[in-house]
Amino acid sequence: MEITANVQETPVKTPQKVIVIGGSIAGLLTARVLADHFDQVTIIERDRVPEQPESxxxxxxSHQLHVLLTQGYRILNQLFPGLEEELAGLDVSTLNWTADFQWLLPGGWSPRFPSHLKTQACSRNLLEFLIRKRLAAYRNLDFKEATTVTGLLLNPNRTTVEGVKLRNSNxxxxxxxxxxxxxxxxxNSQTPQWLKNVGYEAPQETIVNAFLGYASRWYQSLGNEPLDYHVxxxxxxxxxQSxxxxxxxxxxxRWIVCLIGVGRDYPPTDEAGFLDFAQSLSDPSVYEAIKNAQPISPIYGYRRTENRLRHYERLSHFPNNFVVVGDAVCTFNPVYGQGMTVASLxxxxxxxxxxxxxxxRSNPDLKDLGKHFQKKLALVNQTPWLMATADDLRWSTTAGDKPNIxxxxxxxxxxxxILVASERAEVYQSFIEVIHLIKPTTIFFKPSIxxxxIRQAFS
Incomplete structure (x- = not known):
C-alpha cells in the first residue's frame, strides 16, 4: 500500500474542536492524527479507562489473540516515536514473521528465514494502554470517560454535524x-440509525459470516522444552478441516493459546473439551505444548466473527464535518489479524x-471532506476485505455474500x-508481504511467481 506517515510535516492547525467517539485502537489512532490539525481533541469513551494494561x-x-501486522507496526512507530524501545523495555520480544513463525500450510510447514517483516508481539491490552498513555501527554487532547454518545447534533438545515448528544454514568x-x-x-456503531433519525439513508451492508469461533487461554510457559518459534x-x-x-x-x-473452529464447529470452553479439541487438530504441536502446561487464566470463548462492511462511500448524501472509521465501517473476521493495522492505515x-x-488555507473549509474520506477509506478496506472474505467463502456453511467468478x-x-510458497522462500516472502499489507495482491501475478x-499446476 502506498500510504506513509510523515510526522516531520507541520500541518495547518484549525482553531476548532473535534470529537472522537470511542477510545479503542481506531479511536486512539484517529485522535493522534487529528491532534495535529485541531486546537482541541476530545475522545468520548463509554468505559472507565483502566490505569493499567487491563481488559x-x-x-x-480483549482476552483473545490480537496481531499487529508489519504495516501497522511501522505506522505506529512513525506516529509514536520511541514506542519500539518502550515495548522492548517491557519484555516484549521482536517477532520476525518469516523466521519466528511456524505455519502449517497445505503443502507442509512454511520455510523459515530472516526478513524485514517484523513486529513486536504484545497483548492488545498493553498496546492500547501505551498508546493511551502517550496521547495523555498531548495538551490539546482529553478523555471524557464513562460517557455514552446518544446521537448527533446537526445545524438547522441538517447538512452539517455540529456536535453530539451525551449521557453520563448517572x-x-x-x-x-x-x-x-x-x-x-x-x-456496534449507531451511526446508521443516527443518520436515519435526521433524514439520511443508512448505508448498505455486506456481510460474510463463516460462523467461526475461538476459545483462548493464557499460559505462563508451554511444553517441557524451549520452543524455537514465537508463533x-x-x-x-x-x-x-474446520x-x-x-x-x-x-x-x-506468556503464551496465548487459541483454538479455532469454522462452520459452528466451536471449540469448547471447559477444561476437558478444550484439551480434546486441541488433540483433534491436524498436527499434535498445539496439544503437546499445552497438555502438561499450567494455565494462568480461564478459557475465554468468542463467536462474533462475521465480516461486515458498511458502504458509506456509496451514500449520495452524507453530512458535512463527519466521518466513520474502524470497525464502525468495516469489521473483519479476527482470525486474519487485520483490524488494528487497517485502523492505522x-x-x-x-x-x-x-x-x-x-x-x-488560513480558514479551511471542511465541507465534503467526509465524503472524500469515506471513498478513500473504501479503497484501503478493499484488499483486506477481499483477502478475508475470499477465504471465508470457501466454506459451504458460510452465510451472506456469495463468491463470484x-x-x-x-x-x-x-x-x-500457497503450494509453491511451501517450497520456495521467495514466493513465501511475497505471500507474507501481502498478508501484512506491505504489497498488493497483484504481486502474485508478477512473471516470476x-x-x-504454472509449473506447479502441470507437475
Missing amino acids: RAGVPQ GTDTQLSAQFVVDASGR LYLMPQAPH RGGVLYRVEGD AALVLDQCFKQYTQH ITRFLQQYIDKV LWQV
Whole structure:
C-alpha cells in the first residue's frame, strides 16, 4: 500500500474542536492524527479507562489473540516515536514473521528465514494502554470517560454535524459542540440509525459470516522444552478441516493459546473439551505444548466473527464535518489479524485528507471532506476485505455474500501460490508481504511467481 506517515510535516492547525467517539485502537489512532490539525481533541469513551494494561467491558474480545501486522507496526512507530524501545523495555520480544513463525500450510510447514517483516508481539491490552498513555501527554487532547454518545447534533438545515448528544454514568443528558466529529465506536456503531433519525439513508451492508469461533487461554510457559518459534499456526482448511489452533508468545514470556473452529464447529470452553479439541487438530504441536502446561487464566470463548462492511462511500448524501472509521465501517473476521493495522492505515488516510483540505488555507473549509474520506477509506478496506472474505467463502456453511467468478478464480490461484510458497522462500516472502499489507495482491501475478504457479499446476 502506498500510504506513509510523515510526522516531520507541520500541518495547518484549525482553531476548532473535534470529537472522537470511542477510545479503542481506531479511536486512539484517529485522535493522534487529528491532534495535529485541531486546537482541541476530545475522545468520548463509554468505559472507565483502566490505569493499567487491563481488559475493559467495551472490548469483550480483549482476552483473545490480537496481531499487529508489519504495516501497522511501522505506522505506529512513525506516529509514536520511541514506542519500539518502550515495548522492548517491557519484555516484549521482536517477532520476525518469516523466521519466528511456524505455519502449517497445505503443502507442509512454511520455510523459515530472516526478513524485514517484523513486529513486536504484545497483548492488545498493553498496546492500547501505551498508546493511551502517550496521547495523555498531548495538551490539546482529553478523555471524557464513562460517557455514552446518544446521537448527533446537526445545524438547522441538517447538512452539517455540529456536535453530539451525551449521557453520563448517572443518566444525565448533555450536549457537546464541535466543528468535526469522528465515529470510531466499533462494530456496534449507531451511526446508521443516527443518520436515519435526521433524514439520511443508512448505508448498505455486506456481510460474510463463516460462523467461526475461538476459545483462548493464557499460559505462563508451554511444553517441557524451549520452543524455537514465537508463533505457531495450524490453519483450518476448507472444505473438510474446520479446526485450527495458534500458539502466540506475548510480553512476560506468556503464551496465548487459541483454538479455532469454522462452520459452528466451536471449540469448547471447559477444561476437558478444550484439551480434546486441541488433540483433534491436524498436527499434535498445539496439544503437546499445552497438555502438561499450567494455565494462568480461564478459557475465554468468542463467536462474533462475521465480516461486515458498511458502504458509506456509496451514500449520495452524507453530512458535512463527519466521518466513520474502524470497525464502525468495516469489521473483519479476527482470525486474519487485520483490524488494528487497517485502523492505522485509515488514520493516515484521514491525516492526508486534512492536509489536502487545509494546505495553504488560513480558514479551511471542511465541507465534503467526509465524503472524500469515506471513498478513500473504501479503497484501503478493499484488499483486506477481499483477502478475508475470499477465504471465508470457501466454506459451504458460510452465510451472506456469495463468491463470484473472480473470487473463485482467486481462490484457486491463491491455492497454487500457497503450494509453491511451501517450497520456495521467495514466493513465501511475497505471500507474507501481502498478508501484512506491505504489497498488493497483484504481486502474485508478477512473471516470476506466475511461472512457478504454472509449473506447479502441470507437475
